[in-house]
Amino acid sequence: AQSVTQLGSHVSVSEGALVLLRCNYSSSVPPYLFWYVQYPNQGLQLLLKYTSAATLVKGINGFEAEFKKSETSFHLTKPSAHMSDAAEYFCAVSESTGFQKLVFGTGTRLLVSP
Amino acid sequence: EPEVTQTPSHQVTQMGQEVILRCVPISNHLYFYWYRQILGQKVEFLVSFYNNEISEKSEIFDDQFSVERPDGSNFTLKIRSTKLEDSAMYFCASRESTGTDTQYFGPGTRLTVL
Numbered sequence: 001a002q003s004v005t006q007l008g009s010h011v012s013v014s015e016g017a018l019v020l021l022r023c024n025y026s027s028s029v030p031p032y033l034f035w036y037v038q039y040p041n042q043g044l045q046l047l048l049k050y051t052s053a054a055t056l057v058k059g060i061n062g063f064e065a066e067f068k069k070s071e072t073s074f075h076l077t078k079p080s081a082h083m084s085d086a087a088e089y090f091c092a093v094s095e096s097t098g099f100q101k102l103v104f105g106t107g108t109r110l111l112v113s114p
Numbered sequence: 115e116p117e118v119t120q121t122p123s124h125q126v127t128q129m130g131q132e133v134i135l136r137c138v139p140i141s142n143h144l145y146f147y148w149y150r151q152i153l154g155q156k157v158e159f160l161v162s163f164y165n166n167e168i169s170e171k172s173e174i175f176d177d178q179f180s181v182e183r184p185d186g187s188n189f190t191l192k193i194r195s196t197k198l199e200d201s202a203m204y205f206c207a208s209r210e211s212t213g214t215d216t217q218y219f220g221p222g223t224r225l226t227v228l
Contacts, residue, residue: 032214036219042221043118043205043219043220043221043222044157044205044207044219045219046216046217046218049214051213051214090156090157092157097212098170098212099162099164099169099170099212100212100217101147101159101162101170101172102147102149102157102159102207102217103159104149104156104157105156106155107156107157
C-alpha cells in the first residue's frame with residue numbers, strides 16, 4: 001500500500017521568502033510522485049511530477065521538488081513566494097505500473113503575506 | 115488547451131435521491147478516474163475505468179456507486195441513494211495512456227446532500 005504524509009496543514013511565508021512544503025511517502029514499489037495545486041473553487045492542477053528520470057524536477061510557476069529515496073521525501077520548494085502562490089498544495093504518489101491511481105496527502109495551505 | 119469539464123458545478127439533493135455527475139474527459143484520453151474530497155479532508159480515489167470497464171475501485175465505491183461511458187464522450191458517476199456522508203467535491207480525471215502520462219483533473223462537482 002502507498003501513503004503520503006504532508007507535515008503542516010498550514011504554512012505561512014512572507015512575499016519574497018523561501019517556500020518549503022514537506023512531503024514524505026511510503027511505497028513498496030518504485031513510486032511516481034506528484035505535486036498538485038488547488039486554487040479556491042478550482043480543480044487540481046499539476047505543478048510537477050517525478051517519474052524516475054531526474055531526481056530534481058522543475059515545474060510551473062518556479063516550483064521544484066527533489067526526490068530523495070533515502071529519506072522517502074519529495075519536498076516542494078520555491079525560492080521566492082508571490083502573493084499568487086497562496087493556495088492548497090497536495091502531494092500524491094502512484095505506482096509506476098498498472099492503472100496508477102493517485103494516493104493524496106492531506107494537503108498544505110500556503111498563506112503568503114505582503 | 116484541452117481540458118476536462120464537469121457538470122453541474124454544484125448539485126443539491128435530498129437524502130435517498132439518485133444523482134448523476136457528468137464529466138467530459140479530454141478527447142483522446144483512454145483512462146478515466148473519479149476522486150472525491152470531503153470538506154477539509156484529503157482527495158480520495160474512488161474508481162478507475164478503462165476499455166468500458168472498471169479497472170480498480172476503492173472500498174468507498176460500494177454498490178450505491180456506478181460509472182459508465184454511455185456515448186463515447188461522457189463519463190458519469192451515479193450514486194443510487196445518496197447519504198449525508200456523500201456530500202463532497204467529486205473530481206473526474208483522465209489520461210491518454212499509463213506510464214508517465216499525467217492525470218488531468220476537472221474543476222469538480224460539489225455535491226450537497228440534505
